[in-house]
Amino acid sequence: MMKLLGVLIVLAVAVNATYLNIDEPIEAKGMVENSTPLNIGVAGPGQTVYIIAERTTIGPDNQIHDPGWDKLAIANIPEGWTAEDSPWYETPMKAKIKIAPNAADGVYSFKAVAVDENNMKGLGNLTIDVNVTVSKNVFTIYVTPNEAEAGVGEPAIYYIDIDNAGAASDTFSITSRGVPAWRFRKDVLVPHAAQVGLPARRTIPYEVLSNEETDTEVYLNVTSLSSDKISREFKVRLKATPSLISDYKATAHGLLVFPLIENPIYSLIAFLSKLFL
Incomplete structure (x- = not known):
């Protein structure tokens, strides 16, 4: 898998294409526009998933830009879900998606968008599809x-x-x-x-x-x-x-666990149990 991702990055450079590296919740390097949807696995209703991505990419000048991307935005979330884009210029970029508390089991999709602010570097935006399976069995x-x-x-x-x-x-x-x-x-x-x-x-x-x-x-x-x-x-x-220890402690509450001999003996045991047990 890692070899394949490395090949994708090389190909992206070779064809002068921008890419996006995802670090979490799973690692996916070299994601390009129209890539196969990224499957991040399973999450439960009401849970919050964070997508963390790197800012580094390649530009139209065939040069590595670090930083390149300025924000990771989330779009097209299912009804009842909420999302927060990463703050501008956050390194690495960290976007948040909260699944609806009443979400039924099933596969859901949304989009993650890497943004070049005002296209200042000529990168434009890069959009990838993300799939997540909602299940209570996480x-x-x-x-x-x-x-x-x-x-x-x-x-x-x-x-x-x-x-x-x-x-x-x-x-x-x-x-x-x-x-x-x-x-x-x-x-x-x-x-x-x-x-x-x-x-x-x-x-x-x-x-x-x-x-x-x-x-x-x-x-x-x-x-x-x-x-x-x-x-x-x-x-x-x-x-x-x-146990002997619990019996000793019990004497402090008036429980006599041995035949009655002398009350002072029980008082002494209770005192020592508080000090040393």
Whole structure:
């Protein structure tokens, strides 16, 4: 693929044609007018995709212009979508496209236009077609271990692999259900896929804590902050059992876990547990 892109750039120079180099969300060098539409992959409803492009190109004088392009504009977006052109003279150029929150699954198209302000360099404008597939299935999760054991009042740690196959970097919220009174939330940013079909992965530790003895199913949920339609859930198991440390701490709340001998002993244990545990 990279060899082919290199050939396209060489051909563009050879025929005195301007070109556009795309760096993100996927790399596509040597895009020329009437090129095959650029497929940037998949993105979910409500997500924001950034197209980042270089300003360098070749001019009608057969010379490399760096900088050449002055702005990357977005045109012909689908109904309900929004877009922002890159600021003038931004290096590299960065345009933003936000997919409609209610966008149905399917393939959508829009145009990216490299602009030479007032045609000062004789470059004109260069337009390429961009395709994106909208789907709620932009990421997967996997959790280890499937079963974790911890003391009462102590956190069990699960490791969540988030594989983002989408063209949009996104923030995901991790929550859980199944343990009463545990409402811990962790937000994480996961980068977009480097290539179509090559997901970006982040592994996140997530803690679940029970204040009572239990052996229960826990559901770990990962949801995009862009849309609650983009969500995954994974079932694990938690075993919370009494431990010496949790028993020591419990004495501070009046729970006697040993036969009654002397109240001062319990007071001392509670005091030491606060200091050292």
